[in-house]
Amino acid sequence: MSRVLAVLEQRDGALRKVSHEVVTGARRLADAFGNSTVDALVMAAGAARGADAVGGFGADKVITLTNAAFGSYAPEGYARAIVDRVKAGGYDAVVFAASATGKDLAPRVAAQLGRPLAQEVTDVAVEGGAVIAIRPVYAGKALLKIKIAGSPAVLSLRPNVFTPVQRPKAGAAETASVDGSAGRVVVKQIKAAPAGTLDVAEAPIVVSGGRGLKEPANFKVLEELAAAFGGRAAVGASRAVVDAGWRPHADQVGQTGKTVSPTLYVAVGVSGAIQHLAGMRTSKVIVAINKDKDAPIFKVADYGIVGDLFEVVPKLTEEIKKLHG
Amino acid sequence: MKIAVCIKRVPDSETRVKIAPDGKSIDEAGVKFILNPYDEFAVEEALRRKEKAGAGEVVVIALGPAAAQETIRTALAMGADRGVLLQADRIPADGLQAATALAAELKAGGYDLILFGKMAIDDYNHQVGPMVAELLDLPCVTTVAHLEIENGKGTAEREIEGGVEVVEFPLPAVLTTDKGLNEPRYPALKGIMAAKKKPLDTKPTTLAAGGLDVLALMPPPERQAGKIVGEGAAAVAELVRLLREEAKVL
Numbered sequence: 316m317s318r319v320l321a322v323l324e325q326r327d328g329a330l331r332k333v334s335h336e337v338v339t340g341a342r343r344l345a346d347a348f349g350n351s352t353v354d355a356l357v358m359a360a361g362a363a364r365g366a367d368a369v370g371g372f373g374a375d376k377v378i379t380l381t382n383a384a385f386g387s388y389a390p391e392g393y394a395r396a397i398v399d400r401v402k403a404g405g406y407d408a409v410v411f412a413a414s415a416t417g418k419d420l421a422p423r424v425a426a427q428l429g430r431p432l433a434q435e436v437t438d439v440a441v442e443g444g445a446v447i448a449i450r451p452v453y454a455g456k457a458l459l460k461i462k463i464a465g466s467p468a469v470l471s472l473r474p475n476v477f478t479p480v481q482r483p484k485a486g487a488a489e490t491a492s493v494d495g496s497a498g499r500v501v502v503k504q505i506k507a508a509p510a511g512t513l514d515v516a517e518a519p520i521v522v523s524g525g526r527g528l529k530e531p532a533n534f535k536v537l538e539e540l541a542a543a544f545g546g547r548a549a550v551g552a553s554r555a556v557v558d559a560g561w562r563p564h565a566d567q568v569g570q571t572g573k574t575v576s577p578t579l580y581v582a583v584g585v586s587g588a589i590q591h592l593a594g595m596r597t598s599k600v601i602v603a604i605n606k607d608k609d610a611p612i613f614k615v616a617d618y619g620i621v622g623d624l625f626e627v628v629p630k631l632t633e634e635i636k637k638l639h640g
Numbered sequence: 641m642k643i644a645v646c647i648k649r650v651p652d653s654e655t656r657v658k659i660a661p662d663g664k665s666i667d668e669a670g671v672k673f674i675l676n677p678y679d680e681f682a683v684e685e686a687l688r689r690k691e692k693a694g695a696g697e698v699v700v701i702a703l704g705p706a707a708a709q710e711t712i713r714t715a716l717a718m719g720a721d722r723g724v725l726l727q728a729d730r731i732p733a734d735g736l737q738a739a740t741a742l743a744a745e746l747k748a749g750g751y752d753l754i755l756f757g758k759m760a761i762d763d764y765n766h767q768v769g770p771m772v773a774e775l776l777d778l779p780c781v782t783t784v785a786h787l788e789i790e791n792g793k794g795t796a797e798r799e800i801e802g803g804v805e806v807v808e809f810p811l812p813a814v815l816t817t818d819k820g821l822n823e824p825r826y827p828a829l830k831g832i833m834a835a836k837k838k839p840l841d842t843k844p845t846t847l848a849a850g851g852l853d854v855l856a857l858m859p860p861p862e863r864q865a866g867k868i869v870g871e872g873a874a875a876v877a878e879l880v881r882l883l884r885e886e887a888k889v890l
C-alpha cells in the first residue's frame with residue numbers, strides 16, 4: 316500500500332483554496348499508485364478553518380500540526396515538522412502547491428530528505444511504481460517529462476491546473492502539537508493587498524491589460540469587467556504597463572512576472588509578445604480584444620474580437636453583469 | 641562583507657526552442673547563452689552591499705561546462721572580484737545535485753551572504769538556493785524584492801499571493817533575488833577590460849548521483865488557432881454565447 320502526503324496552506328487560520336487542488340492532485344497520484352491513501356497536513360496555530368472539508372476532495376485523513384509560531388509561515392519550523400512526519404510515516408510522495416509558500420517550503424523539505432524536487436508540475440502519473448511528472452520549462456516553450464526514481468517523490472503543483480474534484484473520503488481528523496521554535500527566519504508582518512483582492516496566479520478568471528489601455532486611469536474599465544465576474548476575477552498586466560508604473564509588478568503576467576493558468580484569460584490591448592505568452596498560454600480559454608487584427612495574441616486566442624477596447628469592454632461588462640444579475 | 645553569488649549560464653530568453661535528436665534536450669546550435677537574468681539582480685545586490693560596507697569581496701560561482709567561464713566573465717565585468725567555475729560536463733536536471741556541488745564549494749568560504757536568483761529561466765527549477773541553505777544549515781529567504789541589512793540582521797520583503805511578506809533573519813544567510821530588488825548595471829567597457837585580468841579558478845567537479853531521469857523534452861501542445869468572433873461591440877453578444885455554450889466557462 317502506498318501513501319501520499321498533501322501539504323495544505325492556511326492564512327490567518329483559514330485554509331487557502333489552493334489546498335483543494337493539492338489534495339485533488341495527491342488523490343490522483345494515490346489512485347495512480349493504486350490502493351493508496353492520502354494524508355493532508357496543515358500547520359497552524361490552532362485549528363485551521365476549512366481543513367475538515369478536504370475529505371471531500373479525497374483526503375483519508377487530515378492532520379493538523381499546531382505550534383504557537385505556526386500562525387504565519389515559519390519556513391524552518393514548517394520544514395522540520397513536515398520532514399519529521401515524512402520520516403515517521405513512510406510516504407511515497409509529498410505534494411505541495413507551487414504557491415509562494417509551497418515553492419519556498421518544498422526545496423527545504425526535499426533537501427533535508429535528500430530527495431530531488433519537481434516544482435510547478437502540471438501533470439502526474441505513475442509508471443512501474445515511479446512518479447512521472449510533466450513540467451513546463453524554457454518559459455513554457457517546452458515540456459519536460461521526468462521520472463522520479465526512489466521514494467518519496469517530492470513535487471509542487473502549479474495552481475489552477477489540478478481543478479478540484481469531489482472524491483469524498485473519510486477525512487478523519489488528527490491534531491498534534493509540535494515542539495520547537497519557529498526557526499531563525501521569522502515572518503513579522505504581511506502587508507496585505509485590499510481585502511478580497513485575488514492574486515492573478517490563483518484567480519479562476521484573469522482580465523489583463525496592456526499598452527492599448529493608453530493610460531493608467533483607464534484600467535478602471537478592466538476593474539469593472541473583473542468585478543462583473545463577481546469576485547472570481549483578477550486584473551493582470553503586461554510588462555509594458557508594469558514598467559511604465561501603471562500597475563504593480565505583482566500583477567505582471569509573463570516570463571518575468573507570474574505564470575497563470577486560469578479557466579478564462581481575457582487579454583485586452585495586449586499584443587501577445589512571446590514573453591507575455593510564456594505566462595498565460597496554458598490558460599484553458601483565451602479571449603483577445605485588440606484593434607489590430609494581425610496582433611500575435613490572436614494566434615493563441617480561442618476567441619477574438621477585433622475592435623476598440625473602449626467600446627468592446629464596457630459592452631462585455633454589461634453582458635456579464637446580465638448573466639450574474 | 642564577504643558575499644558569494646551563484647550564477648548560471650542559460651539560453652537567452654528569446655531562444656527558439658528546438659529539441660535535439662535525443663528528444664531530451666535542446667539543440668544548442670546557434671543558441672546564444674547569457675547570465676541568468678535573475679542572477680543579475682543577485683550580482684547587483686552583492687556589489688551594492690560591498691560598496692555600502694566599503695570593504696569586502698564578491699565571489700561568483702558557476703557550476704557548468706567550460707563555456708560557463710563566459711558567464712563568470714560577465715559577472716566579473718559588472719564588478720565581482722573573482723570567479724570560481726565548478727567544471728562539470730553538464731548542468732544536472734536535478735537541482736539537488738547542483739545544490740550539493742555548490743554547497744561543498746561554499747561551505748568553508750566564510751560568507752556573510754550567499755545570493756542566488758529565484759529561478760533559472762531554462763529549467764524553472766526554483767530550488768537550488770533554498771536547497772543550498774538547508775545543506776549548509778543557514779537561514780534562507782527566497783524571492784526577495786526588497787532588502788535591508790543592519791548590524792548582522794536583515795529584513796526582506798517577498799511577494800506572496802495578495803500581499804507582501806516582511807521577513808526578518810540573521811546573517812550569515814542565503815537569499816534568492818526577484819525582479820524589483822534593484823536595477824542591474826550593464827558592464828562598462830572598463831569593467832569588461834578589467835574582468836579579463838580578474839582571477840577565475842576552475843575546479844573539476846564530479847556530480848553526485850541524481851534521482852531524476854529526464855524521459856523527454858516535448859513541444860507544448862499547440863493551441864488551436866482560434867476564431868475571430870467579429871468586430872467591435874456588436875460581436876460581444878456572440879462572444880458571451882460562445883463562452884457559455886461552447887467553451888462552458890461562464
Ligand SMILES: Cc1cc2nc3c(=O)[nH]c(=O)nc-3n(C[C@H](O)[C@H](O)[C@H](O)COP(=O)(O)OP(=O)(O)OC[C@H]3O[C@@H](n4cnc5c(N)ncnc54)[C@H](O)[C@@H]3O)c2cc1C
Nearest residue numbers: 525526527553554555569570571572584586590591606624
Ligand atoms: C527578457 C524579457 C522579458 C519580458 N518579460 C515580459 C513579461 O513577463 N510579460 C510581458 O507582458 N512582457 C514581457 N516582456 C516584454 C514583451 O516583449 C512586450 O514588450 C510586452 O509584452 C508588450 O506589452 P503590451 O502588449 O502591453 O504592449 P504593445 O506590444 O505595445 O501592445 C499594445 C497592443 O494594444 C493594442 N491596442 C492599442 N490601442 C487599442 C485599443 N484602443 N483597443 C484595442 N487594442 C488596442 C495594439 O494593437 C497592440 O497590439 C519581456 C521582454 C523581454 C526582452
Ligand SMILES: Nc1ncnc2c1ncn2[C@@H]1O[C@H](COP(=O)(O)O)[C@@H](O)[C@H]1O
Nearest residue numbers: 646647703756757759760765766767768
Ligand atoms: N549550475 C549552476 N551554477 C551556479 N548557480 C546555479 C546553477 N544552477 C542554479 N543556480 C543558482 O540557483 C538559482 C535557482 O536556479 P534553479 O533552482 O535551477 O531555478 C539560479 O538563479 C542560480 O543563482
